[in-house]
Amino acid sequence: MTTAADAPLSLPHSDATETLADLSEGAVLARIFPRLPTASAQLLGPGDDAAVISAPDGRFVVTTDMMIQGPDFRLAWSSPHDLGWKAAATNLSDVAAMGARPTALVVAIAAPPSTPVSVLEGLVDGLRDCCEALAPGCGVVGGDLSASDALTLAVTAFGDLEGRAPVLRSGARPGDTVALSGRLGDAGIGLELLFRLGVDSNGVPDRARANALKLTHPTEVAAQLTPVPPIASGPIAALGGATAMLDVSDGLAIDAGRIARASGVGIDFDSRCLGERIEVALGGGEDHGLLATFAPDTVLPPDFRRLGTVVAVSGSSWGTITVDGAPHDQGGWDPYRGWDGAAG
Amino acid sequence: MTTAADAPLSLPHSDATETLADLSEGAVLARIFPRLPTASAQLLGPGDDAAVISAPDGRFVVTTDMMIQGPDFRLAWSSPHDLGWKAAATNLSDVAAMGARPTALVVAIAAPPSTPVSVLEGLVDGLRDCCEALAPGCGVVGGDLSASDALTLAVTAFGDLEGRAPVLRSGARPGDTVALSGRLGDAGIGLELLFRLGVDSNGVPDRARANALKLTHPTEVAAQLTPVPPIASGPIAALGGATAMLDVSDGLAIDAGRIARASGVGIDFDSRCLGERIEVALGGGEDHGLLATFAPDTVLPPDFRRLGTVVAVSGSSWGTITVDGAPHDQGGWDPYRGWDGAAG
Structure with a gap:
C-alpha cells in the first residue's frame, strides 16, 4: 500500500x-x-x-x-x-x-x-x-x-477483572436506569456514506472518493473506520454498580434487546435522550459504546448518560424494546445475509 | 459436505x-x-x-x-x-x-x-x-x-502451568539429552503422498484419490490430516525436569535448530535414533511431537526417547544441527514462499 x-x-x-x-x-x-x-x-x-x-x-x-x-x-x-x-x-x-x-x-x-x-x-x-x-x-x-x-x-x-464480578448481560432488573457511554449512530452513518458516495460509478470502493468523504464528514467516517470506544468506562461502570453491560456493536435496539432478553425484562427508551436522529441512534451499527444498566438509586458514572428504563414484561415479551412505551421494530445485521460480495 | x-x-x-x-x-x-x-x-x-x-x-x-x-x-x-x-x-x-x-x-x-x-x-x-x-x-x-x-x-x-515454570526454548545446556515424544516423518510423507497421488490429472486435489490413499497409507495420511500429538507428554516433561521444549511443526532439524539457537548451543543427533528414513525424520513437517532436552543425569519420562545430545558451540555456530557430528543442512517451509496457490 x-x-x-x-x-x-x-x-x-x-x-x-x-x-x-x-x-x-x-x-x-x-x-x-x-x-x-x-x-x-x-x-x-x-x-x-x-x-x-x-x-x-x-x-x-x-x-x-x-x-x-x-x-x-x-x-x-x-x-x-x-x-x-x-x-x-x-x-x-x-x-x-x-x-x-x-x-x-x-x-x-x-x-x-x-x-x-x-x-x-x-x-x-x-x-x-x-x-x-x-x-x-x-x-x-x-x-x-x-x-x-x-x-x-x-x-x-x-x-x-481486578477482583470484581464480571458484568453480564443478564443482570438488568425492572426499574434500573439504562445508560450509555459513547456515541450513537455516527459509525452507521459513516458506513452508509462510504457505501453510497465512497464508490465509483460501478459501485466499487474508491480511495479518492473515500478520502473526500473523510474531509466532508470526518466524524462519521472516523467513527466507522477508526472507532474510539470508551474502554475505560467498562471498569468504571463495574465499580459504579452496573447490573448489566454490553458493547453496542449491532445497533442500540438490537443490543438493548440482548440485555433485555438475557435479563428477562424489557427496555423502554426515552425519545428525548436519543437525539434528533432517533432511528439512526437505535439502528446504526458498530457504535462500540457501552450500554449498561444501573439500579435506580445509583448515581451514573460521569461518562454515562441516561437513555431509558428497564421495565417488567411477561415472559413471552422478554427482550421487548419500546420507545416512550411504543413498540420498536428491530432490524438487524447478519453476517451471512448482509454481506454483498460484489461490494466487498 | x-x-x-x-x-x-x-x-x-x-x-x-x-x-x-x-x-x-x-x-x-x-x-x-x-x-x-x-x-x-x-x-x-x-x-x-x-x-x-x-x-x-x-x-x-x-x-x-x-x-x-x-x-x-x-x-x-x-x-x-x-x-x-x-x-x-x-x-x-x-x-x-x-x-x-x-x-x-x-x-x-x-x-x-x-x-x-x-x-x-x-x-x-x-x-x-x-x-x-x-x-x-x-x-x-x-x-x-x-x-x-x-x-x-x-x-x-x-x-x-499448575504452579510450574514454563518450559522455554532457551534452557538447553551442553550435555543435555535431546529426546522426543511422538512420531517423526509420517505427517510429511502423508502430505507428499496427497500432493503426488491425491490429485487428478490436472493436479487438483481429488476426494476419491485421497480416500484411496487413506486405505493404502492410513498411518501417514492420518498423521497429516488428523494428527494425535502427545499432549499429556508436555506437563509430564515439565515435571520430569525438561530444560527446553517445543512442538515439532516445521521438521525436526528446523525445530531443533530453534531450541539450539535460543539456548546458545548446538544439537547433535545420533543417526541410530532417527530410524531408517533419516532425511524424512529430520525434514518432515507437521509432526507435532514434543522435542525436549533433559539434564544428562535425568531419567527420561516414559513417553520420551533419546535422539541426541546438546553440544557446546562457539557463538557464531549457535543453532547448528549435526548428525553423528557432521553438519546437516536445514531446508524449511515458509508460508509465503511455500504456498502454491494453484495446488490449494
Whole structure:
C-alpha cells in the first residue's frame, strides 16, 4: 500500500516495495516484533510456542473476533493503520463490556504473499497506537502469520477483572436506569456514506472518493473506520454498580434487546435522550459504546448518560424494546445475509 | 459436505442441505453451542461479550493459529471433522510444549454463506472430539462467526502451568539429552503422498484419490490430516525436569535448530535414533511431537526417547544441527514462499 511517495526519503526504495514473498517468515517477524506494544501483564512474549500472561485475580476474560477483507473492510477505504486500530478497538471494547481492564492481545494475520511488508507494519502500528491510546499497558503478546487470498485479522483479547464480578448481560432488573457511554449512530452513518458516495460509478470502493468523504464528514467516517470506544468506562461502570453491560456493536435496539432478553425484562427508551436522529441512534451499527444498566438509586458514572428504563414484561415479551412505551421494530445485521460480495 | 446418503435417515433432507445463508447468525449459533465441549476451567461460557476462564495459578499460557482453505487445507482431502480436529490438536500441542495443561479454546470461524450448516457442525464436532481425546477437561469457551470466500479457522488455546515454570526454548545446556515424544516423518510423507497421488490429472486435489490413499497409507495420511500429538507428554516433561521444549511443526532439524539457537548451543543427533528414513525424520513437517532436552543425569519420562545430545558451540555456530557430528543442512517451509496457490 505504501508508495514511494509515502515512504520517508531516507528509506531505500526497495524497503517500501518489499513483499511478504520477498522475505522469510522469520524476517517478516523480525520487522514486526519491534513495533509490537509490550503488555504490562506479559510474563513471556512472542518467540516461543506460546506466551505467558499474568492473571493476578485467578481468572481472565477472553474474546475473539475476525476481520476479513471484503465482508468486513475494504482496502480502498481503510489504511493498514486503520485496520489494526479497529481490530484492536472492537476487541478491547468486548473486554471492557465485562467490566474488565484489557491486558493483552494475540493477533493472527493472513495475507497474500504479494502484500507489501509495509502493510503488515501499518497494521501492527495501528494495533499498537490503539492499545496505547485506549488501554495503556495492554500489548500484543503473540501471534501467527499465514498466507491467504484475502487479508484476514483474527484478534483475541484478554482482560483482568481486578477482583470484581464480571458484568453480564443478564443482570438488568425492572426499574434500573439504562445508560450509555459513547456515541450513537455516527459509525452507521459513516458506513452508509462510504457505501453510497465512497464508490465509483460501478459501485466499487474508491480511495479518492473515500478520502473526500473523510474531509466532508470526518466524524462519521472516523467513527466507522477508526472507532474510539470508551474502554475505560467498562471498569468504571463495574465499580459504579452496573447490573448489566454490553458493547453496542449491532445497533442500540438490537443490543438493548440482548440485555433485555438475557435479563428477562424489557427496555423502554426515552425519545428525548436519543437525539434528533432517533432511528439512526437505535439502528446504526458498530457504535462500540457501552450500554449498561444501573439500579435506580445509583448515581451514573460521569461518562454515562441516561437513555431509558428497564421495565417488567411477561415472559413471552422478554427482550421487548419500546420507545416512550411504543413498540420498536428491530432490524438487524447478519453476517451471512448482509454481506454483498460484489461490494466487498 | 453432508449428502443425503450421509445424513441419519431420521433427519429431514432440508437439514442436511441448509446453508449458513438460510439461517440467522443466532440460529447457526443455536445449532453449534450444544455441540461445544465445556471446559472445566470455564467460569462464563459463550453468549456474553467475552468469556471468563479460571487461571488458578495466577498466570495463563496462550497461543493462536489460523488455518485457511487453500494454503492450509483442502476440502477434497479433509472432512470438516478432520479440520476441527487438526485445528484443536495443533494449538493444544503448542500449549503442551510450554509444559502446560490445555484448559480452553476460543474459535473464530469464517465461511462462505453457501456453506452447509452441517460443515460447521462437523468442524465443531472435530474440535470437541479432539479435546475429549487429547486434553480431557479442555473445552471451547467462545468464538466468532464471519462471512468469507475461503473457509477459515482461527483457534486460540489456553493452558494452566499448575504452579510450574514454563518450559522455554532457551534452557538447553551442553550435555543435555535431546529426546522426543511422538512420531517423526509420517505427517510429511502423508502430505507428499496427497500432493503426488491425491490429485487428478490436472493436479487438483481429488476426494476419491485421497480416500484411496487413506486405505493404502492410513498411518501417514492420518498423521497429516488428523494428527494425535502427545499432549499429556508436555506437563509430564515439565515435571520430569525438561530444560527446553517445543512442538515439532516445521521438521525436526528446523525445530531443533530453534531450541539450539535460543539456548546458545548446538544439537547433535545420533543417526541410530532417527530410524531408517533419516532425511524424512529430520525434514518432515507437521509432526507435532514434543522435542525436549533433559539434564544428562535425568531419567527420561516414559513417553520420551533419546535422539541426541546438546553440544557446546562457539557463538557464531549457535543453532547448528549435526548428525553423528557432521553438519546437516536445514531446508524449511515458509508460508509465503511455500504456498502454491494453484495446488490449494
